[in-house]
Each structure stands twice: as structure tokens, then as C-alpha cells.
Amino acid sequence: xxxxxxxxxxxxxxxxxSRDQHMVLNMGPxxxxxxxxxxxxxxxxxxIIVRLYPEIGYxxxxxxxxxxxxxxxxxxxxxxxxxxxxxxxxxxxYCLAVEKLLDLEIxxxxxxxxxxxTELSRLNSHLIWLGTHAMDIGALTVFLYTFREREEILxxxxxxxxxxxxxxxxxxxxxxxxxPIDFFDRVRAFIRTLNEKIDEYSxxxxxxxxxMNRLKGVGYLSAADAIAFGVTGPxxxxxxVDIDLRRDMPYSSYxxxxxxxxxxxxxxxxxxxxxxxxxMRESVKIIEQALDGMPGGPVKADAPKIVLPDREKMKTQMExxxxxxxxxxxxxxxxxxxxxxxxECGHGQVGYYVVSDGTAKPYRxxxxxxxxxxxxxxxxxxxxxxxxxxxxVIGSIDIVLGEIDR
Amino acid sequence: MSxxxxxxxxxxxxxxxxxxxxxxxxxxxxxxxxxxxxxxFDELTLTIVPGEIRAAAETVRSAGYNFFEDLTAVDWxxxxxxxxxxxxxxxxxxxxxxxxxxxxxxxxxxxxxITAVWPAANYFEREVFDLFGIRFEGHPNxxxxxxxxxxxxxxxxxxxxxxxxx
Numbered sequence: 139x140x141x142x143x144x145x146x147x148x149x150x151x152x153x154x155x156s157r158d159q160h161m162v163l164n165m166g167p168x169x170x171x172x173x174x175x176x177x178x179x180x181x182x183x184x185x186i187i188v189r190l191y192p193e194i195g196y197x198x199x200x201x202x203x204x205x206x207x208x209x210x211x212x213x214x215x216x217x218x219x220x221x222x223x224x225x226x227x228x229x230x231x232y233c234l235a236v237e238k239l240l241d242l243e244i245x246x247x248x249x250x251x252x253x254x255x256t257e258l259s260r261l262n263s264h265l266i267w268l269g270t271h272a273m274d275i276g277a278l279t280v281f282l283y284t285f286r287e288r289e290e291i292l293x294x295x296x297x298x299x300x301x302x303x304x305x306x307x308x309x310x311x312x313x314x315x316x317x318p319i320d321f322f323d324r325v326r327a328f329i330r331t332l333n334e335k336i337d338e339y340s341x342x343x344x345x346x347x348x349x350m351n352r353l354k355g356v357g358y359l360s361a362a363d364a365i366a367f368g369v370t371g372p373x374x375x376x377x378x379v380d381i382d383l384r385r386d387m388p389y390s391s392y393x394x395x396x397x398x399x400x401x402x403x404x405x406x407x408x409x410x411x412x413x414x415x416x417x418m419r420e421s422v423k424i425i426e427q428a429l430d431g432m433p434g435g436p437v438k439a440d441a442p443k444i445v446l447p448d449r450e451k452m453k454t455q456m457e458x459x460x461x462x463x464x465x466x467x468x469x470x471x472x473x474x475x476x477x478x479x480x481x482e483c484g485h486g487q488v489g490y491y492v493v494s495d496g497t498a499k500p501y502r503x504x505x506x507x508x509x510x511x512x513x514x515x516x517x518x519x520x521x522x523x524x525x526x527x528x529x530x531v532i533g534s535i536d537i538v539l540g541e542i543d544r
Numbered sequence: 545m546s547x548x549x550x551x552x553x554x555x556x557x558x559x560x561x562x563x564x565x566x567x568x569x570x571x572x573x574x575x576x577x578x579x580x581x582x583x584x585f586d587e588l589t590l591t592i593v594p595g596e597i598r599a600a601a602e603t604v605r606s607a608g609y610n611f612f613e614d615l616t617a618v619d620w621x622x623x624x625x626x627x628x629x630x631x632x633x634x635x636x637x638x639x640x641x642x643x644x645x646x647x648x649x650x651x652x653x654x655x656x657x658i659t660a661v662w663p664a665a666n667y668f669e670r671e672v673f674d675l676f677g678i679r680f681e682g683h684p685n686x687x688x689x690x691x692x693x694x695x696x697x698x699x700x701x702x703x704x705x706x707x708x709x710x
Contacts, residue, residue, distance in 0.1 A: 368664025
């Protein structure tokens with residue numbers, strides 16, 4: 139097993155003894171290949187990476203502290219802003235955690251719509267990954283193609299939630315409202331052609347000799363190292379560890395869906411590419427199943443003191459108006475306790491740890507985000523490789539700086 | 545949602561879940577290292593006495609809880625002991641998660657680092673050090689991770705001022 143990410147390079151004396159040929163290169167915080175404000179201090183011997191030290195925190199906004207000053211329902215919009223490529227997964231994870239504390243039963247229809255939209259959100263995340271990853275390698279065309287499909291997904295989000303990126307559509311106790319009438323038809327129309335579109339990307343990349351040479355055998359991560367560094371999601375499965383929380387610890391009725399969890403034993407950048415591509419096809423299957431078997435019924439739990447009433451009821455019924463007023467002005471008390479809810483988002487395992495002291499504001503909200511842990515494995519993956527490989531590896535682990543710094 | 549009945553207290557957990565792999569491993573290793581236990585929301589929490597967390601982490605890892613998922617702290621200011629550290633450990637084999645908990649006193653808080661057991665704890669311990677000011681003995685690179693190096697104070701502490709001039 140490899141060592142821990144060591145002392146920062148900018149402090150260690152680099153030019154001494156036999157290592158005086160080494161150079162320290164500063165990559166980022168503003169660099170197109172770092173996908174955000176990530177700073178990498180790289181010690182290089184010619185073109186070979188000797189050491190690598192990620193310097194993070196440039197995007198730290200103190201969301202965990204902010205949560206402590208908000209009512210439970212006011213935290214939902216904050217979660218969107220953490221991982222802005224997969225917003226609905228964040229909403230889902232937080233809502234599930236609080237619903238666990240409240241012991242709230244969620245109607246089946248709401249759970250199925252949640253699954254469907256989370257999978258659309260995963261597709262959104264994977265499409266951006268594929269486009270930017272290919273662009274980093276030099277294949278510009280794919281970026282334009284994937285953003286064409288991503289635009290469709292954002293339009294669907296806009297139709298259902300009124301917002302393209304910061305959806306906040308899942309609320310504690312269900313959904314914010316019933317989806318518009320033609321929404322499911324629009325999703326079906328989008329999904330019908332998506333497999334062909336994925337073939338299109340695959341045709342552009344899978345047989346492309348430049349793309350293959352840049353990816354194959356690059357950024358190897360063994361299964362033991364992946365587990366030791368806390369890597370989750372597609373990079374972990376590409377290293378041969380067969381774990382997916384959707385299948386293994388199901389939440390929000392994922393146990394009712396049939397899908398395969400792709401794994402690969404190669405552990406390199408290419409394996410991560412292949413695993414994600416298959417995952418996209420599996421997501422399409424899940425959405426199809428959700429559309430076919432969509433149950434009827436309400437989309438909000440029957441808990442008038444927690445869930446905001448429908449607009450019409452609020453305007454016509456005295457009780458609903460009182461509940462609405464109470465929830466908005468005072469929030470709702472959540473029984474004391476601590477819960478941890480883990481889900482599988484596009485990048486890996488997200489976890490929300492919510493501690494309640496019995497009041498209407500969370501005592502502590504902590505988010506475990508996959509990119510934060512995955513970044514620790516970057517040095518292991520890049521050691522002894524060229525600088526150009528570093529760009530390929532960063533693309534393949536699919537990091538979002540918003541969720542690293544929070 | 546099928547939910548098991550909650551169990552509160554060490555005796556209740558030992559009585560109710562004697563065959564649980566993590567409970568069994570801890571009891572076989574050192575029964576006195578387990579200060580408290582509870583089973584709530586289908587989540588098992590084992591409170592470990594301070595100073596034994598590294599050994600306890602090794603014990604649960606060899607019992608099959610192989611994946612370090614999360615570490616964070618809770619500040620219970622002004623009650624005592626002030627800090628609670630929550631380690632979330634996942635088992636790929638059992639498809640189950642446990643929580644190890646350590647309670648630390650407020651003045652100059654410090655615990656043993658578990659980076660020797662799981663290197664993944666590196667960033668998480670740095671984050672707790674940065675935002676809560678809890679030191680981790682034996683950490684290879686204990687420095688601020690989110691806040692600037694010259695920052696004074698630890699923002700996630702409950703007595704950290706959130707408004708006005710500093």
C-alpha cells in the first residue's frame with residue numbers, strides 16, 4: 139500500500155542533493171483542466187511527476203455552518219449548491235436523512251419520481267464528465283454533443299422544478315409539487331433516443347486511437363488503494379470493487395428496479411470511462427422502468443405540520459393556512475437524535491450526517507462528498523507519469539470543487 | 545420502511561445484538577473500551593473510550609468493516625464532554641454501516657489519528673482540525689485544509705462569533 143499524501147511540497151526543500159534537477163510546478167487554482175479552483179503543486183523531474191500535493195479550500199463557503207442557522211426546510215436549497223452537476227442527488231440525500239429522523243413515510247409515487255429524477259441527474263453529471271474529460275484530452279466534438287443532451291435534461295428540470303440547475307425539487311416529506319401534465323411524455327421522448335446518442339459518443343471515442351492511447355494504462359489505482367483512500371463510485375468500481383449503494387443498501391425504493399452495476403478490473407482511466415458509459419445506459423433502463431410502472435397517488439407525505447400544503451388548500455382552508463404560516467415562520471421541530479444517510483450519486487457515495495437537538499434548526503449537518511476523498515488518491519494515480527497524464531486522470535475521477543470545499 | 549426497535553445503552557445492545565460482527569469483535573478485543581452503545585434508526589453507534597480509537601478502528605476493520613466513509617465532529621458546547629467525533633465505517637461484505645463515537649473534553653482537545661488504519665482519514669481529520677480545533681496525534685500533515693493558514697479560530701465551534709466585527 140502506498141503512503142499518505144505527504145508534507146506540502148512548497149515547504150519541503152526541493153533543490154538539494156541528487157534532486158536538484160527537480161522543478162516545482164504550480165497548476166491552478168485557475169486552470170482549465172482542474173475543473174474549478176483546484177491548485178496542484180507538482181514536483182517534476184523533466185516531464186515525470188515525482189510528487190503531487192493538492193491544495194484545496196479556495197471555494198470554501200461554510201455551508202455546514204450556514205445550515206446550523208436555518209430551519210430544516212431551508213437547508214434544501216443550500217444542498218443544490220454543493221454539487222451543482224448532480225443537484226437532485228443532494229436534495230434526495232438530505233431529505234432522506236431528515237425523513238429518517240422524523241420517521242416519515244413517503245408516498246410511493248414520490249419515491250418513484252425521486253428515483254427517475256435522480257437518474258436524470260446522474261445522466262446530467264455523467265454527460266458533463268464525458269464532455270469535459272474528452273475535451274481535456276483534445277476531443278472537442280464530444281463536448282458539443284454531450285452538452286446538447288445536457289440542455290435537454292436541464293429543460294426537463296426547468297419544467298418540473300422551475301429551475302435549471304438549482305432545482306430544490308425534493309422537499310422533506312416528498313416533492314415540492316406534482317410534475318406538469320406532459321412531463322413524463324417529455325422524459326420518455328428524451329430517453330427514447332438517448333441510447334443512440336451514447337452510441338454516438340462511443341463511436342467518437344471508444345475506437346479513437348488518440349483517446350485510447352491517452353487513457354489506457356494511465357492512472358492505475360488498485361482495489362486496495364482505492365479502499366484505503368476512500369474512493370467511491372465509478373472509480374472504485376473501475377478498480378474491481380463491486381459496491382453500489384443503490385443495489386446494496388437501497389433507499390427510496392431502488393430495490394424495486396432492475397439494473398446492472400458495471401465493474402471493471404483494469405483500474406485505469408480507460409476502465410473508469412467504460413464503467414461510466416455503461417452506467418449511463420443502466421440509468422436509461424431505470425428511468426424507463428420508472429416511467430412504465432409509475433404509481434399513482436399523492437407526492438407529499440400526509441404530515442400537515444411538516445409538509446407545506448398545496449397552494450389551493452392554503453388559500454381556501456383555515457387549517458392549511460395556519461400550518462403554512464407555522465412552517466414558514468417557525469419551522470418544525472425534529473426529534474433529537476443523529477442519523478447518517480448514504481446514497482450513490484454520479485460521482486460516488488454521498489453521505490449526510492444530521493444531528494438534531496429537538497429544535498426546528500439542525501444542530502449539525504455534515505456532508506460527506508465523494509470528490510473530497512477521491513482527491514487523496516490523485517498522487518498515487520499520477521506518480522511516475524507524465525504531466526499530460528495528470529490532466530487525463532483529473533478528468534477521469536470527475537471531481538467537483540463545490541463539493542470538495544463546501 | 546421496516547424499522548428495528550431502538551436499543552439504548554451498552555447492556556441493551558449487548559443483549560439485543562450479541563451476534564453483530566462489530567459488537568462481537570469489540571467485546572472479544574477489550575470489553576472495557578466500549579463506553580456506551582445504542583441502536584437507533586437502524587444505525588449502530590459504539591462509543592469508544594478516548595485513547596483507544598485507533599485500536600478500535602483496527603479491530604472493526606479486521607471484523608469486516610473495511611471502508612472508512614466519513615469522520616466529523618459535533619460541538620456540544622457548553623456541556624461536557626464538549627466534542628463528539630463520529631466515524632462512519634462501511635462494510636462492503638455485510639452491506640452495513642456502523643458509527644464509532646468518541647467523546648473528547650473541551651480544553652486542548654486531542655485524539656489519536658486513524659490515518660495509519662485508513663489513509664482516507666487524512667483529509668477528514670485535517671478538516672476537523674481546521675474547523676473544530678481538535679488535534680489528531682500521529683497525523684502526518686495536520687494543517688488547515690479549508691481556511692487560510694493564518695486564520696485565527698475554528699469556525700464550526702458553537703462559540704465562534706457568526707456576526708459583528710472580529
